[in-house]
Amino acid sequence: MSLSPEELKRYDRQIMLFGKEGQLKLKRTTICIIGVGGLGSPAAIYATAAGFGRVILVDKERVELTNLNRQILHWTSDIGEEKVVSALKKLTKLNPNVSIEVINEEIREDNVHEIIKEADIVLDCLDNWRTRLIVNKACVEERKILIHAGIRGLDGQLMVIVPGKTPCLYCVFGEIREEEGKFPVVGPTPAIMASLQVLEAIKLATGYGKPLLNKLLIFEGHHTSFSEIPIERRKNCPICGHFD
Ligand SMILES: [Zn+2]
Secondary structure: OOOOHHHHHHOHHHHHHHHHHHHHHHHOOEEEEEOOOOOHHHHHHHHHHHOOOEEEEEOOOEOOHHHOOOOOOOOHHHOOOEHHHHHHHHHHHHOOOOEEEEEOOOOOOOOHHHHHOOOOEEEEOOOOHHHHHHHHHHHHHHOOEEEEEEEEEOEEEEEEEOOOOOOOHHHHHOOOOOOOOOOOEOOHHHHHHHHHHHHHHHHHHHOOOOOOOOEEEEEEOOOOEEEEEEOOOOOOOOOOOOOO
16 A cells, blocks of 8 residues: 555645654554544544545434534535435545445444444544443444544543553443433534544554543533543443453
8 A cells, every 4th residue: 555646745744744654554544433413524524634544434314404503514405415425425525535435324232343343443423322332332342442522512521442451431431321312512512522533543543642541531611621530441340341
């Protein structure tokens, strides 16, 4: 695998950071983005623009008018369209070097392994804990890196899960909490958190920089602050406790 003259030019500003080798590592990396909504839209744009070789998008929903304040891959003319199809149309125009694959399915316990099996890195761009914990368990079992983000209102959180090395979502958050259903949000909140998800993915794929490990990052938008909470693996975690 090599980089074409077009790619060398396209990625010029990031090759300045991590070299052609780093860019090739991105090209060899498959990233699976679960959820193509508020988080998944900007995450998919940045992952595609950065030149991950394969981007797999997973979502079952269709575009609705109330999505458009934050789900920036979907536009007014896409209302009623499948989100993965709406996303695919724009992303292939953004960067034809990237192989974009779409899976129009809802994540369940019986399909999650098949969906993530070819991914090197999985992004949790979901909006509910029931599905998140299914993805968390599967990523631990398949030893896939999982980058979690969650948002509400002006606040967000970020956590990187490297199975066997860092806590998993269950270690930190435990059993399924009450789902809120429809919650308030402004577009920049998921954009901030999704940008951080892709930044972590770029660092992990290229080896450039230092990933956020064993820390939960909290963003509070009301007064604009970031803080970190140290987190630890739970030895008795039913999901990842079996690792040494
Ligand atoms: Zn765990």
